[in-house]
Every structure is written in C-alpha cells, then in structure tokens.
Amino acid sequence: MRYRLHIPTTLDQALELKRSTGGTYLAAGTVILVNHSHAEDLISLEKIPGLKSIEDSGEAITIGALVTFDEIEKCRCIMDKLPSLHQAACLTAGPQIRHRATIGGNIGCFSPASDAVTALVALDAQVELYDGSYHRMPVEGLRELKDGSIITSVIVPTRFCFSAFEKVGKRNAMSVSVLNMALAGDGKLFRLAAGCTAPHVLFCSRTSALLSTDAVDMEKAKDALVSEIRPIDDRWGTVEYRKAVSRNLLEKLVSEAGL
Ligand SMILES: Cc1cc2nc3c(=O)[nH]c(=O)nc-3n(C[C@H](O)[C@H](O)[C@H](O)COP(=O)(O)OP(=O)(O)OC[C@H]3O[C@@H](n4cnc5c(N)ncnc54)[C@H](O)[C@@H]3O)c2cc1C
Structure with missing residues (x-):
C-alpha cells in the first residue's frame, strides 16, 4: 500500500488538505490501514491539539475524538458516570487495539458493529464537528461527514442514573x-x-x-x-x-x- 502522509497541526490545515487532496482522515488507522484503504492521501489528526482530553462539566463528559479506548477504560469519571460506555470500551477488540483505537474513529468508520457508538446512542450523546465552524448533532442521526467535517469530540450527558x-x-x-x-x-x-x-x-x-x-x-x-x-x-x-x-x-x- 502506497500513500502520502500529511501531518497538519491545526483543524483548518486538516480541512484544507481534505479539500485540496480529497484524502482520508487518519486517527489510529485500525480500520483504514487494516482494510487496505486505497486512499492516496492520508491526513493524520495526531498532531492537532485539543483532541485528546476528557472533561467532566458535571452535566456532561466531553471526550476528545483522539481519546483511545484504553484511556476510556482507565478514566474514573467515565467508569462512575457512564458505565455502559466504559463497558463498551473494555469489550472493544483486545488490549493492543484498545491502546491505539480512538472513539472518533469508532464513530467515523460508520460501522453498524461499532460498540462505543451503540453505548453513545443509548446515552443520547452529541458529536461535535468542525467544518470551518463548530456544529453539534446527535450521534444517533450521524450517517456521513459532509464537506470534510472533522469529529472533534463527543459530548455525553451524565443524567442517566x-x-x-x-x-x-x-x-x-x-x-x-x-x-x-x-x-x-x-x-x-x-x-x-x-x-x-x-x-x-x-x-x-x-x-x-x-x-x-x-x-x-x-x-x-x-x-x-x-x-x-x-x-x-x-x-x-x-x-x-x-x-x-x-x-x-x-x-x-x-x-x-x-x-
Ligand atoms: C483486530 C480488530 C478488532 C476490532 N474489534 C472491534 C470491536 O470489538 N468493537 C469495535 O467497535 N471496533 C472494533 N474494531 C474496529 C476499530 O478498531 C474501531 O472502530 C476503532 O475505534 C477505530 O478507530 P481508529 O482511530 O483506528 O480509526 P481510523 O482507522 O483511523 O479511522 C476510521 C474511520 O474514521 C475516520 N475518522 C477517524 N477519526 C476521525 C475524526 N476525528 N474525524 C473525522 N473522521 C475520522 C477515518 O477517516 C476513517 O474513515 C476492531 C479492529 C481490529 C483491527
């Protein structure tokens, strides 16, 4: 497999690369690279700041798109307040994949078998997208990423006891x-x-x-x-x-x- 790897350091650079090359966003690559994607241009999201944090506001937990399943598994507030998402993370793949695979990639691959997405839909979570400005929409209704949108985070309400x-x-x-x-x-x-x-x-x-x-x-x-x-x-x-x-x-x- 041959491809050009782009490593933007801002969301705007990533968007611009997506629009100019028609390339594919790359998080951990456990779907893209394993499926032998024919993408000629891969746009790594790895070096873009702000996509790797987990923040608990009390009413919701915001999980950055590049947060891995291993990090979700070890996160105390997710364990305590979002047990279904924690369980989905623990049951995803094996330790090696969980150490790399991201929640944004789980959403972005649009697989009907994505374990975290099932937990997120039941929890009425919203996804935050960036396409030059930020938008939110329910994970439940997300079927595609329009205009090169980048998933930046997922916002999960903690109201469910x-x-x-x-x-x-x-x-x-x-x-x-x-x-x-x-x-x-x-x-x-x-x-x-x-x-x-x-x-x-x-x-x-x-x-x-x-x-x-x-x-x-x-x-x-x-x-x-x-x-x-x-x-x-x-x-x-x-x-x-x-x-x-x-x-x-x-x-x-x-x-x-x-x-
Ligand atoms: C051996 C093995 C076992 C697996 N087992 C499971 C399992 O049990 N349960 C499960 O749910 N999945 C499983 N998977 C699938 C996969 O690991 C997960 O879906 C993972 O979360 C994908 O994340 P990633 O970071 O590797 O995504 P990538 O492969 O990097 O990307 C996947 C897709 O999402 C897009 N994308 C990624 N991040 C963004 C973003 N921030 N914005 C816009 N688009 C984005 C990419 O362009 C690509 O189309 C398994 C995979 C393997 C190889």
Missing part, C-alpha cells in the same frame, strides 16, 4: 460484535440502542417507549424490538440468530435495570 452495555461475539477478545445492545435510563425514560441490526447503529424508539412505561410487559417489549430491528445474514450470524440474541440481551439489560 442507569446504563449498561452487552455484546455477543464469536469469542471474548478481538471479536467483532454479532450483536451489541445498550440501555440507559433516568428512572422514568429509557433509551435502547442496538448494533449489527441495521445498516447503522439503531435507536430502538418503539421498544424504548415500552420500557418507559410504569409496568413493563417484557414479552411485548421483546416483540417490539424484533419488529423494529433489521438484521442481515452475514458470516458472523444469521437473521434468526440475531433476533434470538436481541431478545436475550434485552431481557438481561432490563433485569440489570431492575425494571
């Missing part, structure tokens, strides 16, 4: 999810997200509404979930298997939430 993440893969480490699921709730309102069940990580709105009622009917909730997900057959699992797994993971998460 409960959150949990579950994943089923072929083995414990270095395993892409066959299905993953996250639930977050503030005692009244619950948000459920599932990965590997649609072309993108899915916010399960109908099931979330059923889980946000006073007396939760578990069978009804499981049926709603199976009717709103759209899994496919692939080399990791079949549609039927994924539907069965989704019912089981929902039951497990609901029991953890004490509903």
